[in-house]
Amino acid sequence: MRDSVELEWAGVPSVAIVHASMEGTARAMARVSGMPDYRFATVGYPHIPLAVWTEAEIAEIAHELAPLLIERLTSAEG
Numbered sequence: 001m002r003d004s005v006e007l008e009w010a011g012v013p014s015v016a017i018v019h020a021s022m023e024g025t026a027r028a029m030a031r032v033s034g035m036p037d038y039r040f041a042t043v044g045y046p047h048i049p050l051a052v053w054t055e056a057e058i059a060e061i062a063h064e065l066a067p068l069l070i071e072r073l074t075s076a077e078g
Contacts, residue, residue, distance in 0.1 A: 001026045005033045015072045020044040041065050
């Protein structure tokens with residue numbers, strides 16, 4: 001999350017990918033970083049929070065999140 005915020009500060013569009021179990025922490029990080037409206041993407045269950053995923057899970061998550069990531073990286077709202 002912090003890396004994404006710092007990239008945004010540098011003018012590089014970015015989207016953090018956060019597990020749903022860490023959503024509150026990510027919102028707090030965005031708020032204390034001065035970007036309370038920063039929009040990030042979430043990965044939920046059944047994928048475990050530690051991001052130790054199989055190749056098949058990674059492909060599934062990528063397929064699921066790709067449209068959202070493209071939209072956020074290319075829209076004026078960020």
